[in-house]
Amino acid sequence: MLREFKLPDVGEGLTEAEIIKWHVSAGDKVVINQTIVEIETAKAVVELPCPFEGVVGALMAAEGETVDVGKPIIAVETGEEGPPPSGGAPAAVSGTGAPAGRQTAPADDMVPAPPAEGGEAKPVRTPVLVGYGVKPGATTRRPRKSPAPSAPGAPATAGAYAGTGAERTVAPAEPAAVREPAGPAAASRQGVAVLAKPPVRKLARDLGVDLTSITGTGPNGSITRDDVHAAAEGATAPAVTPAIGYAGYGEYAGSEREERIPVKGVRKATAAAMVASAFTAPHVTEWLQVDVTATMDAVRRLRELPDFAEVKVSPLLLVAKALITAVRRYPLINSTWTGEEIVVKRYVNLGIAAATQRGLIVPNVKEAQALPLPELARALGELTEKARSGRCTPADLTGGTITITNVGVFGVDAGTPILNPGEAAILAFGQVRDLPWVVDGQIVPRKVTTLALSFDHRIVDGEVGSYVLRDVGAMLQDPLRMLAWS
Amino acid sequence: MRVNRPKDGDPISVALNAQERHVTFDASRGAEAPPELVQLLTPEGERVEHPAYDIDLTPEEVRGLYRDLVLVRRVDMEAVALQRQGELGIWASLLGQEAAQIGSGRALTDADMAFPTYREHGVAWCRGVDPVNLLGLFRGVNHGGWDPAEHNFHLYTIVIGSQTLHAVGYAMGIQRDGADAATIVYFGDGATSQGDVNESFIWASVFNAPVVFFCQNNQWAISEPLEKQSRIPLYRRASGFGFPGIRVDGNDVFACLAVTRQALKNAREGQGPTLIEAFTYRMGAHTTSDDPTRYRVAGELEAWKLKDPIERVKAYMFKNQLADQDFFDSIEAEAADLGRDVRKRCLEMPDPHPLEIFEHVYSEPHALLTEEREQYAAYLASFEGGER
Numbered sequence: 001m002l003r004e005f006k007l008p009d010v011g012e013g014l015t016e017a018e019i020i021k022w023h024v025s026a027g028d029k030v031v032i033n034q035t036i037v038e039i040e041t042a043k044a045v046v047e048l049p050c051p052f053e054g055v056v057g058a059l060m061a062a063e064g065e066t067v068d069v070g071k072p073i074i075a076v077e078t079g080e081e082g083p084p085p086s087g088g089a090p091a092a093v094s095g096t097g098a099p100a101g102r103q104t105a106p107a108d109d110m111v112p113a114p115p116a117e118g119g120e121a122k123p124v125r126t127p128v129l130v131g132y133g134v135k136p137g138a139t140t141r142r143p144r145k146s147p148a149p150s151a152p153g154a155p156a157t158a159g160a161y162a163g164t165g166a167e168r169t170v171a172p173a174e175p176a177a178v179r180e181p182a183g184p185a186a187a188s189r190q191g192v193a194v195l196a197k198p199p200v201r202k203l204a205r206d207l208g209v210d211l212t213s214i215t216g217t218g219p220n221g222s223i224t225r226d227d228v229h230a231a232a233e234g235a236t237a238p239a240v241t242p243a244i245g246y247a248g249y250g251e252y253a254g255s256e257r258e259e260r261i262p263v264k265g266v267r268k269a270t271a272a273a274m275v276a277s278a279f280t281a282p283h284v285t286e287w288l289q290v291d292v293t294a295t296m297d298a299v300r301r302l303r304e305l306p307d308f309a310e311v312k313v314s315p316l317l318l319v320a321k322a323l324i325t326a327v328r329r330y331p332l333i334n335s336t337w338t339g340e341e342i343v344v345k346r347y348v349n350l351g352i353a354a355a356t357q358r359g360l361i362v363p364n365v366k367e368a369q370a371l372p373l374p375e376l377a378r379a380l381g382e383l384t385e386k387a388r389s390g391r392c393t394p395a396d397l398t399g400g401t402i403t404i405t406n407v408g409v410f411g412v413d414a415g416t417p418i419l420n421p422g423e424a425a426i427l428a429f430g431q432v433r434d435l436p437w438v439v440d441g442q443i444v445p446r447k448v449t450t451l452a453l454s455f456d457h458r459i460v461d462g463e464v465g466s467y468v469l470r471d472v473g474a475m476l477q478d479p480l481r482m483l484a485w486s
Numbered sequence: 487m488r489v490n491r492p493k494d495g496d497p498i499s500v501a502l503n504a505q506e507r508h509v510t511f512d513a514s515r516g517a518e519a520p521p522e523l524v525q526l527l528t529p530e531g532e533r534v535e536h537p538a539y540d541i542d543l544t545p546e547e548v549r550g551l552y553r554d555l556v557l558v559r560r561v562d563m564e565a566v567a568l569q570r571q572g573e574l575g576i577w578a579s580l581l582g583q584e585a586a587q588i589g590s591g592r593a594l595t596d597a598d599m600a601f602p603t604y605r606e607h608g609v610a611w612c613r614g615v616d617p618v619n620l621l622g623l624f625r626g627v628n629h630g631g632w633d634p635a636e637h638n639f640h641l642y643t644i645v646i647g648s649q650t651l652h653a654v655g656y657a658m659g660i661q662r663d664g665a666d667a668a669t670i671v672y673f674g675d676g677a678t679s680q681g682d683v684n685e686s687f688i689w690a691s692v693f694n695a696p697v698v699f700f701c702q703n704n705q706w707a708i709s710e711p712l713e714k715q716s717r718i719p720l721y722r723r724a725s726g727f728g729f730p731g732i733r734v735d736g737n738d739v740f741a742c743l744a745v746t747r748q749a750l751k752n753a754r755e756g757q758g759p760t761l762i763e764a765f766t767y768r769m770g771a772h773t774t775s776d777d778p779t780r781y782r783v784a785g786e787l788e789a790w791k792l793k794d795p796i797e798r799v800k801a802y803m804f805k806n807q808l809a810d811q812d813f814f815d816s817i818e819a820e821a822a823d824l825g826r827d828v829r830k831r832c833l834e835m836p837d838p839h840p841l842e843i844f845e846h847v848y849s850e851p852h853a854l855l856t857e858e859r860e861q862y863a864a865y866l867a868s869f870e871g872g873e874r
Contacts, residue, residue: 011774044771045777
């Protein structure tokens with residue numbers, strides 16, 4: 001029987017090798033493991049031992065030739081009785097070197113055959129090691145069965161495996177499990193990302209439901225099992241609970257191209273508070289640009305004082321002090337509208353809006369009006385630290401009377417702040433930056449910031465609001481005024 | 487017999503000098519003595535004495551060791567050939583390390599537990615594991631086809647060094663059971679750079695675990711030479727962890743047997759771990775995917791050929807008339823038969839059925855797995871021509 005030795009992958013994942021030198025020629029007797037050829041791969045020069053014993057029938061690749069893994073390189077007549085080749089007489093052994101016919105040995109090795117050129121598909125052992133000798137296109141899919149006619153009680157898989165041992169017997173599942181999607185589902189929109197877990201995708205495929213046509217109700221808008229069932233039953237798509245503050249993106253609503261963020265926790269509380277505030281308290285916002293060069297100098301000076309050695313001194317501290325001082329001069333700005341009356345607070349619980357990982361929260365410094373400046377600095381520092389680390393208590397977050405929002409830290413000049421519900425005013429403190437400024441008739445670079453004060457027009461008219469903003473600005477322009485007015 | 491004193495021209499002395507070139511600090515600092523090597527049989531087949539280790543073997547035992555050495559080399563050679571013929575995906579040859587593996591493997595009692603790397607074909611042989619099972623792993627038809635509990639030989643570990651932790655844990659179990667047994671764990675010189683190995687040294691030391699760390703220093707961690715791994719001889723690392731370390735001639739099966747036997751005995755008797763550095767050489771490639779000619783010089787290989795672990799036993803037996811030519815011929819014939827048998831049974835190994843992937847996952851029935859298996863069976867059945 002003539003057996004062929006196919007070029008193996010002697011490394012891991014090599015696809016070809018060059019024939020360097022043959023150690024045998026046609027007609028030579030060979031024994032198993034006798035070195036027959038040297039090949040060079042991308043990794044190494046390797047000697048190949050002969051897998052057969054017999055007489056060399058033909059060398060099927062010349063020295064210097066680069067051969068694909070899986071291509072026969074030598075034929076050996078082993079003298080064994082082999083299974084007759086299917087169709088045709090056994091090929092004669094040629095002594096001249098030309099391989100006789102395409103007869104191959106039974107696929108008893110791990111070398112995959114390269115794709116046949118038009119020949120009939122021959123069931124060969126497919127490679128079983130990852131990355132091992134597989135050439136692109138070297139594997140072919142076996143044809144799938146057409147959907148089997150349902151045969152109740154007739155196991156579809158009662159084949160070879162069932163007989164190999166009782167514990168291995170496998171109860172076959174319905175072949176319907178792999179049926180193709182039907183109807184319009186096949187024409188699903190390409191390129192539309194759908195959030196759905198694999199079992200849900202399979203369910204949709206089984207039920208012929210196009211996932212891109214469903215609006216998900218699961219986390220992050222993912223499609224759930226129930227969504228698929230509902231769609232399959234022709235039920236109307238489940239209504240999406242409108243999310244306060246997120247509804248109303250018009251034509252895009254319902255599209256999976258959006259990310260859906262569940263509204264809960266701080267976000268929900270913030271949304272409710274802002275809506276309540278914006279639509280109950282008529283807001284007025286006034287703006288003021290201020291030269292705060294003196295304030296910045298004062299901050300620097302304060303940092304040098306022993307009293308402030310252990311606390312953080314920032315421009316915000318002086319803004320807070322200025323606002324507290326302004327409240328003292330115009331108490332109405334620190335009040336609450338109850339409907340029947342205006343409650344003017346004789347104390348200042350100074351809220352500081354803080355951006356945290358959990359969202360916007362507004363803790364407040366209790367009795368801020370009574371705190372000496374170093375204590376106020378300490379309280380502000382502790383408050384922001386607590387807010388950042390998520391340790392604010394409910395007491396920290398309630399009872400505020402007036403608020404500062406330090407939007408300057410985000411690099412903007414100011415904005416229209418919305419009142420913290422129950423308060424009459426909120427001061428936005430913009431970034432401090434160098435701007436050209438007119439001082440004594442000269443344009444000079446100065447440290448300039450923008451203040452924006454929103455106030456509840458039910459309580460505060462433009463006159464008082466303007467005085468408050470003007471005074472805060474004046475105190476930041478000349479911090480000595482804080483001494484004068486406090 | 488004579489006491490071994492390395493001198494110029496002596497191959498062992500050459501080896502030591504070569505080692506000193508690796509470990510440059512010995513020469514430059516002079517703070518430490520040159521590495522000591524336990525040797526009982528010279529490369530010329532001459533028995534030598536060592537003050538601390540000795541061994542008394544019957545002629546029958548010597549012949550048995552020789553047979554082991556020859557047969558595992560033959561199995562290894564057949565496996566390399568099978569890989570070259572496309573029948574194995576990869577193979578890690580033990581060529582040159584037979585004495586280290588047979589010597590240490592034959593030192594084990596049935597109750598002792600061994601944790602191998604992926605190159606311990608000789609130890610597997612000593613533990614009664616059918617070589618064809620080893621080939622199945624590299625052919626991709628099993629995941630290590632032996633029962634570790636049956637042979638007290640753990641499955642091959644591919645990850646470098648992780649088995650040292652398993653071994654120390656196992657040894658601590660032995661300790662708590664009060665069993666009369668010890669654990670041996672195999673690893674290479676490259677593995678000594680792994681965190682796992684150093685952690686296992688610490689645990690073994692602190693808990694006085696009955697474990698023998700058997701490091702086959704074959705000089706090369708794939709393409710990395712020893713001097714890229716350590717500035718000191720590996721066996722001296724043990725002293726930093728607080729247990730004894732010893733270097734043995736890894737190509738001397740007698741010395742490997744004697745030293746390992748003593749270390750295991752110490753472990754069983756509650757004297758804690760030992761690090762054995764078997765000083766040997768990987769004569770072949772790291773694996774069949776590797777080409778060592780790209781990173782090491784031919785002269786090194788030639789020097790180590792003179793120290794072949796099998797030739798020295800053969801020479802010793804000839805000199806001392808422990809065996810005649812018939813014996814050697816019969817061993818050769820047995821090796822040839824074994825090679826043919828391993829080849830035949832390797833090629834006959836059936837492909838596992840695809841559904842076998844679901845076995846050996848859980849020891850008991852598992853509802854989800856059963857469901858998945860049924861689904862997969864249905865999938866396989868969906869192809870024309872049935873499953874295969």
